[in-house]
């Protein structure tokens with residue numbers, strides 16, 4: 001029987017609830033589709049840092065490398081310096097494993113009240129450049145305690161980095177509605193983002209069958225709210241994508257709905273699948289967190305592993321469960337994490 005080796009990193013907070021819940025869904029769909037998921041769980045994250053002074057052991061990346069994929073919750077706790085989780089875990093894995101695509105779909109969940117007035121349907125993907133841009137953490141502080149103090153962060157946009165994410169976006173668009181909107185702010189960031197625009201336009205010429213347009217980040221934010229139906233593939237820088245995908249979660253109805261994949265398209269390393277939200281320590285331990293985003297991340301993982309049918313079954317089961325009213329508190333519902341999980345599992349067979 002086909003077996004996939006999955007490294008499981010629940011992380012912190014609600015990760016300890018929604019990751020095991022999603023694994024139940026994945027296990028059930030695996031049985032129905034005659035493949036196996038072999039998991040090994042690693043207790044890494046901010047909780048681990050409080051005990052060991054590290055987010056993961058020194059050989060953590062070596063350990064993860066041997067798996068087919070990483071199923072991740074979220075890292076971070078209020079009592080731990082908030083600059084550490086990204087630097088010491090998330091960005092480390094994304095960068096070392098060349099997961100340069102952050103794939104973040106946005107769509108309608110049936111039965112979920114959305115904050116937008118418009119009833120128009122939307123279904124698009126934020127493709128966020130995941131390895132460079134504004135989040136490279138190259139910079140310094142100069143004499144921060146003095147009046148002359150300053151802080152500098154440098155954004156880095158390389159031709160190679162832009163080309164590879166742009167190719168991914170255009171190829172993805174070919175499998176969808178054939179439209180790429182690339183997000184920029186080159187009218188003010190006149191060095192880095194004019195280069196971003198230029199290289200994307202060069203790549204766009206190789207995909208004459210795909211419609212391409214450019215949109216400023218400020219206008220994009222307004223359009224996410226006013227006319228999200230115009231988007232298909234939204235190609236963004238690291239920072240813009242971070243912000244836009246939370247807005248994407250919000251227009252779906254809750255951050256708790258958003259799933260994502262940090263993808264190494266060349267498959268040189270395992271890819272990592274996680275919800276778009278954080279560890280939500282404010283609601284952890286109460287069995288009230290919304291599992292849909294984490295379950296969706298599981299479906300994206302199965303799709304990446306080639307189990308398309310299983311992924312589609314999860315998506316359909318989620319739709320049936322949300323339509324039947326199995327909604328968590330953040331969606332105005334009353335159902336517990338475990339009840340929603342059971343509702344999804346019981347709908348896996350249509």
Ligand code: ATP
Nearest residue numbers: 076255256277278279280281282283289290291330
């Ligand atoms: P990060 O910086 O890691 O993205 P954050 O501190 O900005 O995290 P989140 O942990 O995403 O924030 O939480 C933001 C708000 O959304 C919190 O009030 C949290 O309870 C809520 N929230 C996030 N995820 C869920 C979920 N799965 N179910 C219910 N509520 C959620």
